Amino acid sequence: MSEATQEWKSEQQRVDQVVQEIDSRTVTLEQQTSEARSEMVEIRKNFWEDVTVNFEDAAEMAETAASLKQQAEMLFDREHAHRQSDKQLRTLRKLRQSPYFGRIDFALEGESAADPIYLGIASLRDSSDTDYLIYDWRAPVSSLYYDYPPGPAQYETPMGIIGGELKLKRQFVIRDGVITSVFDTGVTIGDEMLQEVLGKHSDAQMKSIVATIQREQNLIIRNDRSRLLVVQGAAGSGKTSAALQRVAYLLYRHRGTLSADQIVLFSPNPMFNSYVSTVLPELGEENMEQTTFQDYLHYRLSKSFQLENPYEQLEYALAATDDSGYEARMESIRYKASRTFVELMERYLASLKEGGLIFRNLSFRGEPFIHARDIHDYFYSLDRSIPIPNRLRLVAERLMEKVKERQIAALDESWVEDEIELLDKETYLNIYQQLRRKKRFHKESFDDFDAEKAMLAEYVVRDRFKPLRERVKRLNFINLKAVYRQLFADPAFAAAYLEDEDTLPASWDAICARTLERLDDGAMAYEDATPFLYAVERIRGFQTNVSVRHILIDEAQDYTAFQFAYLKRLFPRAKVTALGDMNQSINAHASLGGSGFSAIEALFDPEETEKVTLMRSYRSTRPIVEFTSLLIPGGEAIEPFNRSGDKPTLTAVHNITELNSRIAARIEALQAEGYRTIAVICKTAAESRTAYEALQENIDIRLMERETTDFEQGVVVIPSYLAKGVEFDAVIVYDASARCYGRESERKLFYTVCTRAMHELHLYGVGEWSPFMTDEAKQCCTLEEE
């Protein structure tokens, strides 16, 4: 038997022992879980029988409360125990399939013997509870596996740095308790293993990458120091993957103090949420909170405005080029996303301390009883060093007193009597019951006509003033829309808040006119939504969320300066991980540099900021990366992972009919090759719909729209911007002609579209090819026969 075979055999024996241990643990845990479950059921069933309920006197009541508390605590304990053992069971079941994926033999400095350390998705001790059979991949020592080739190595522990020598680094693929491959690895983490993983066909769900995390990705995952971690990474370099493993790492590193609901991932769209939703459960962790920025805006603004969503804005940018106001709107979108506008807004907001806030009359029964002018004067009579939100609260207190005075005066007004007359029987009875409960009078006194009338009047008045009190409490006496509107009402107004070299955009007059028009129509353009909300929060006082400790912003290149500023204030205690690729900035504001990392970096102390750049691209085959990196300036720095595959193809067609039939044939061929996820990527939603209509006649195909929330296997037609962040076995670019991707502002969109392909990329075009495909790029492709 060769040495390698012998080695394999002994590794398999170890796997068998570990599996045996897992099995015996599983039996014990199953028993514990079932006992905890029965106890829980029992406690729930007998909850009231086991509690002594007696309300006769204070002592009895106290005893009842104590007994209730004890019973509730017991139930809580059992529920907790049940949840814990259930979680452990789920992890054990995963470990049973594949107990570990790596082994390192590490000799401590000055020692020659090296202990083997096996790495898996969770740790497992032996039956005597002394030694680790498996180390969690997130344990400090596991970092050696990701960071070093065999040779001198060190790792960080809370107690300090531990040095030594890595004598062996081995990788395993274990399925159902059987080792199917073993690789002893050198410099990088097993190219062979990575080859194997990356060569697979994709399914509808992102996978965990714990077995093959690369060194530079490990830096992102384990970064615990910085307040802001910025990751600029090429398409397919593993930003999203690193972000998700980072969440798992943080949950492990801070277990006991950090829970999944204190981590929020901002995703580009709802479909993406479904795409990444299985990674953490696969690692035995609960999912973090996931949301999108547009969802948040919708939640905050859609009741007050007809809110445009980012896709409508993007569709406009991509398709409405013939609109007479197009250039001005685009300039508006870019300007309102810029840091210059954030700074202008800050100066405007600061000036409101001295004057300029706009208030509303407080009216009752259609009559103003406190005039906006008086609120304004009172506000500005207060000490100007008090911040605006605090002054507003003082104003609210004063207004509340006035409302109460007005409420008392109203008791004698004739309308009250009329309203009492109109009370229906049910309300009347209701009031009677309420007053009785309050022991304000007993049955006899209710017979007293005057007392009854007074009580009813009090009820009616309190009830009718309720909305007014609410308005005051919510600071709705300030007209926030008017305060925002004021910035655009006179085009000369904003100029007063410019500083230094800053200028307003050339079409500022048109921008102002259009902004007013929309606001006055009760609508809100997407580019106005965050600046408006930011102004609102700064004036009223930010409603912060202090429980969230980490936010991860994926596709951060598409966020505006305002959105970053907003998130930072909304989550004041959170560390931020911003991941993106400047070459994939596809939003309408992108080309002015209104977005990007400088905007977020400006918000944090450079001392607390770290930046990581990922240049290696793992998603696509080498020929695809060689082609796509020629589409963008600086693309030559992107390193393809050495995975072979066919060159992308270019197929020129004469008309749409031919386009559809050639694409249909291609889809069938790809399906025959066994590809599971195939995307026909179109530029816009309208183009996607047309393509879908044509293709669905012969092919089982699904149309992805902005409302689509689930990402499934199969063939899909999808607009370019929705494909952001996701990947497909094969990508068909529906129309890669100059007509579709011709303007310089569409270059990054085109790059994003082409980089979604893992194994195959096919481009079709009617007419002239997109100018982004240079001759050199075309040479990286196979030209298909007409």
Ligand SMILES: Nc1ncnc2c1ncn2[C@@H]1O[C@H](COP(=O)(O)OP(=O)(O)OP(=O)(O)O)[C@@H](O)[C@H]1O
């Ligand atoms: N270390 C790794 N081991 C195995 N697979 C990896 C690794 N890193 C990345 N991948 C794979 O590469 C693909 C791209 O990863 P991911 O989507 O995280 O990249 P990204 O940088 O977010 O891409 P994009 O910016 O283009 O959306 C995924 O299929 C992922 O599983």
